[in-house]
Amino acid sequence: MAVVQPDYSSAPRGKTDAARHRHKVKEAIRQNLPDIVGDEAIITRKENQIVKVPIKGVKSYQFIHGRTGGEGGGFGSGESQRGKVIGRRPKQGQSQGGKPGGEPGTDYLETEIDIEEIIEMMLDDLGLPNLRRKQVRETVIPKGWTFDSVERTGIRPRLDKKRSIKEAIRRTETLVAVLMDQTGRSEQDCRRALAATQGDSTAALRLLESGTVLPPVSDEPEYLLESDDLRFRTITEDVEYQSNAVILAMMDVSGSMGTMKKYFARSFYFWMLSFLKTIYRKVEIRFISHTTEAKLVNEHEFFHKGESGGTKCASAYELTAELIDTEYSTSHWNVYPFHFSDGEDWDPYRTVEATKAVLGRQPAALGYGEIQTEYSASVLMKALEEGLGLGAVQDNGFLHYEGKYNETPILGVVLRSRDDLYPALRTFLKPDRGDLP
């Protein structure tokens, strides 16, 4: 037959070489981090830790023709109207997918990547700012248990069998030596006497002295465990001390926070949390959502529940201040209040005051992210800028605000599009590692 179905169960080669290519493309993925961070599919993904991200492949270089005036071109079919615009191609660095023409080997491909790997790549860039070693109490992180010492008493589950048997052997051998010494009988006889009397040394001595011929017991020496031989282990908890950190995540969930704005805020917190959970073994996170009133919610509610109503951002800061006073004293904790809103605030002056009250308690840093759209009535950033004396800083083309209140750094970012997410993360999570061990 000319048509056959051969067995192709051999190892797929495409995948191994694809891994080799992926290794090369790591740098490209790193450069694409802003795109990836803004990718909705990642944040809404289910359990799966593997996500697919579109990237550009590594180029294969060869001699090719360039362009004369920096403009590319080619042939197509199916259009007869001269001057008609048949498409757009984004410039490099601003691409959101699509297929650029001109150069070969710039096809987009989707590669599978583990979220962990993405976070790994962020590691070089991000960390908690201004993290201090708090002197009084550090968080105790259990690392499991270690065996500490060996004792004669204890509970059965912690019986150290090896040690106990060793003790039995040592005791029996000593007895045999003592019996040989006292009676002048052979080693074998002494062992047999001990076996016959179940290890009772006085009875064995008597038996040996009586001159009885002892029956052979076994070729192997016999050892009997007595309660004196038993050894038990004790255990203690193994701990590690680490600086306390708590993130107080505040988010505006009022009616003016549309789907897109909430998406920004959630994306931001999603990445921040994924990231912090990866690098710090223990970071506490408390979630505060607010409209005109603020309340403590759990993670699920924080990310999934929207509400309607007006906005008083001050309420969130007031609750934060209260939390610091009651649970997270800044003498023990590195406290990071972060707040996201669209900047709409019915009472920005009260918010500035409330913010100052929080800053007066000396948190490690304070971050505010404002999600602006064309139509939002954003007033808060302006109010904070003036009230706290923040200055605008341009970093790699991304505008943010910085200031200090006493010793506390204050960071403000304005998010206008998905592309701003990663720069915003970088601004908030710029580690100053000087103080860290």
Place this chain on the structure above:
Amino acid sequence: MQGTDLKRLNDADQLIREIAAEFGLEFMPQEFDVVPAQKMLEIMAYRLPVNFSHWSFGRDYEIERTKFEHGYAVPYEVVFNSDPCRAYLIDTNPFPIQVLVMAHVYAHNDFMKNSRHFRNSRRDMITSAAAAAERFRAYEEDYGIDAVERLIDAGMAIQWNIDPTEHLHRQNEASVRDRLYGWDRQLPSRGPYNDVLPERPKATREEKRALQKRTPPEPTPDLLGYIIGHSPRPLAEWEKDVLSVIKNQAQYFLPYRQTKIMNEGWATYWHEQIVQRLFQEKFLSAEEHGYFNLYNARVKAHNPRSLNPYLLGHAIFKDVERRWNLGRFGPEYEETTDARTREEWDTGLGKGREKLFEVRRTHMDWFFVDEFLTREVVQDLDLYLYLEHEHPSYYEVVVEETGWKRVKQILVHSLMNSGIPRILITDGNYRNSLQLYMEHAYEGLPLHEEYARKTLELVHHLWDRPIHLQTREPVNDRTRDKLYTADESGVYVRRGGNS
């Protein structure tokens, strides 16, 4: 795939073979392997059923997989110029697509057997590549994966800079020298046109003396071949083996590149004819035929930003057939301007098919398009040239030219040398110090700057001594000389005067 399907595929194979033979197609024995999609994507990426490992194949695999998973999968066909001819079918494709592909493959088979451009290619490439893959694996173990990879990177960078006519004049340096001395030992074969060949003047003493030392004796486009033979690095045997494999594979794929439009057009023309017969003979149901039509339309779909070779090749063949049936060619027809006379022109010649078979034997893409692309076809297909206009954050793609003469002229030009810049090695012992000197035959388009620099770095890895590349670049309305030099510290550029 179930056994019954395999049986029906075999029935289809037999029927298609009979119909194709009846149509006059001549082919090598044909074999089809039914494979899972993943294997097919691998074959497409690796270019051969089993080939050596390289990251670029892995990348292409991911590109193919991405396209496949997003459903731009046109009915795949992969066919190799081997004897017997080997082709692949995806096990999950519906029957009408399998039939389309099989009919299409028989026409490719005929093309590869009969086109003179395929005549000299190695028909044992499949087994030879599998053997090379084994050897490369051993090299990776012995010399390290990085060393092998770097070498393949460099070899592949200049894989297309080969001599397309190498098989016509297999020769070594000594014989080239002899020819240039005017000492040809073998006289050129006697043919009817020998008397019009120019007589080569005998070389003077001076010229001979210079020739004795010159390497290569005359400029050669065969970069890899020259480097394999002359690199002062020097290359180890295993390195020469790796580079030779790359060169041989490029040589093997060259005719595919040179005849892409023709080959696909030919196969599309015939699969339509064959499937039509299958339907008439009731081998395909009406529903299946409908399915076929749907997929066939996708095969011939318009692409706004690239020329679909299936579409263009098919349209030209159809047009040629019609014109040679009606006698619409030659000066008398060409010079007729009256639209009505042209419209009604029919000499009853009826030589359409005959002409098709003749063209597929002799032509390659650029002179196929040059000779047969007519105003009618350009207008029927609405062929155009587009340009990208730069805007602050994007390029706008605009239809620039629809005039048939201009579109055709630029298209033909872009098909010459398969669009690869022509680069010749002119001196392998430049400055008498084993430096490599290359020249780009500038034809109006400059080299791509980034690609040229990176490629030179890779070539330098093969040569080790400094290398130079002479080219030109446009400055306003003029051009000026540009000389790239690559050595161990990097790539430099020197620019010369305007001209």
